[in-house]
Amino acid sequence: MIGPLDVIRFGTQTGNRARAVATDSLYAATLGAIDAVLDSRIAEAAADRLLASRLAEHVVATALRGALVDTAVAAAGPNAERIADAAVDSPAAERLVARVIEGPLLDEAVARLLESEDLWILVDEIARSPAVTDAISHQGVGLADEVGGVVRRRSRRADARLEHAARRILGRGANNDHEG
Amino acid sequence: MTTRADAQIAARRVHGPPREEESVTAYGGFVTRTIAFAIDAAVINLTGIVVAVVVTLVFSVIPASDDLKSAVVAAGAALYVAWTIAYFVTFWTTTGQTLGNRAMRIRVARVDGTPLRPRHGLVRLIGIVVAAVPLLAGFVPILITERRRGLHDFLAGTVVRARGE
Numbered sequence: 001m002i003g004p005l006d007v008i009r010f011g012t013q014t015g016n017r018a019r020a021v022a023t024d025s026l027y028a029a030t031l032g033a034i035d036a037v038l039d040s041r042i043a044e045a046a047a048d049r050l051l052a053s054r055l056a057e058h059v060v061a062t063a064l065r066g067a068l069v070d071t072a073v074a075a076a077g078p079n080a081e082r083i084a085d086a087a088v089d090s091p092a093a094e095r096l097v098a099r100v101i102e103g104p105l106l107d108e109a110v111a112r113l114l115e116s117e118d119l120w121i122l123v124d125e126i127a128r129s130p131a132v133t134d135a136i137s138h139q140g141v142g143l144a145d146e147v148g149g150v151v152r153r154r155s156r157r158a159d160a161r162l163e164h165a166a167r168r169i170l171g172r173g174a175n176n177d178h179e180g
Numbered sequence: 181m182t183t184r185a186d187a188q189i190a191a192r193r194v195h196g197p198p199r200e201e202e203s204v205t206a207y208g209g210f211v212t213r214t215i216a217f218a219i220d221a222a223v224i225n226l227t228g229i230v231v232a233v234v235v236t237l238v239f240s241v242i243p244a245s246d247d248l249k250s251a252v253v254a255a256g257a258a259l260y261v262a263w264t265i266a267y268f269v270t271f272w273t274t275t276g277q278t279l280g281n282r283a284m285r286i287r288v289a290r291v292d293g294t295p296l297r298p299r300h301g302l303v304r305l306i307g308i309v310v311a312a313v314p315l316l317a318g319f320v321p322i323l324i325t326e327r328r329r330g331l332h333d334f335l336a337g338t339v340v341r342a343r344g345e
Contacts, residue, residue, distance in 0.1 A: 151215065152284055156342070159209025159328075166323035 207328040208286035208340035210319065219280030224267055228260050269301035285343045300336045307332025 037043050050056060063069075073080050087093060100106060113119055126132060208216075235256065239249065271278040273296045276287040288304070290296060296304070311318020311331040318331035327339050 148283060152212070155212040155215050155284065156206075156209065158211040162210055163323050163328075166320070170324060 206342045206344075208284070208342045209328055210322045212284050212286060212342065213322070213340060216278065216280035216284040216286060219283055220267070220278045223279050224264055228263065231259075232256065265302070265305060268305050269298055272296045272301040272304065273298050281340075287341050287343070288338055289341060291337050291339055296336070296338060300338065304332050304336035304338055307335040310335075 076083070235252065239252065244252075268278060271281070272288050275282075276289050276295055281287060288296060290300065307318070307330075320330075321334070322328050322330045329339060333339060
């Protein structure tokens with residue numbers, strides 16, 4: 001015989017099943033909708049616009065300016081620096097750097113840099129800076145001074161040798177010329 | 181107690197070694213003076229050549245008679261002599277150094293160390309010409325006298341001081 005408690009238990013179980021089925025259906029529908037949105041061109045375009053906007057730059061700058069980096073390093077613990085050093089010194093890192101240097105990426109970057117007008121403006125500014133012009137002029141003066149110094153030293157040695165030879169030929173020492 | 185030597189050492193630390201003007205060590209020798217004179221001759225002749233080229237170019241477009249051209253050549257020769265005299269006498273009587281002397285770090289002065297007067301400079305220049313006439317024999321005393329003086333130095337009462345490196 002079915003009692004009132006059985007009826008209540010059956011009703012409760014039925015309600016739970018219905019809620020579970022409804023939840024699963026809603027979950028599946030939501031994921032399907034998200035997948036549909038992510039697969040669409042709209043999502044791709046939105047992501048491109050987001051990355052191209054100043055918002056992304058602002059977010060990254062704010063994160064780096066804030067305590068994010070410190071927090072990450074602190075979370076990594078005292079071994080973080082050692083791990084970073086090991087990663088940098090590892091053969092894999094060397095191979096990676098070698099591949100970057102030997103690959104077309106660096107050539108392309110250099111080519112683009114050389115084509116950049118800003119680079120030549122920067123070079124022009126540096127070349128005209130007082131520090132550089134001073135250094136060049138000092139180098140020129142230094143070279144002339146150095147050459148002059150060598151000529152003077154050699155000429156004075158030649159003076160001494162010539163006088164020595166002349167005195168030997170004439171068979172006399174230096175004359176006293178204090179008379180006048 | 182601080183001695184004079186200590187003070188000099190301290191001053192040397194602060195101001196560096198004595199400047200070249202303070203370190204006269206010897207007298208200019210034959211080779212050094214010859215190189216200095218060659219530099220001066222180059223300066224004088226280069227200037228003369230530039231002026232001559234300019235004058236020649238001017239007269240290449242201005243019609244002038246042969247007489248005028250001859251007069252210009254004569255005036256140019258006189259100007260060249262005047263320029264040479266002015267070059268040496270001016271430098272000797274002002275700084276005591278021509279450009280060549282400056283390059284070789286030698287300086288012309290009177291025997292007592294005073295600067296030359298114009299008449300001394302003129303006598304010295306004439307003395308150089310006179311010394312050169314007898315197959316440069318007037319310069320031989322530079323090789324054998326104690327203060328390296330040539331005939332022109334004796335005539336003008338001058339010496340050529342050399343400064344240390």
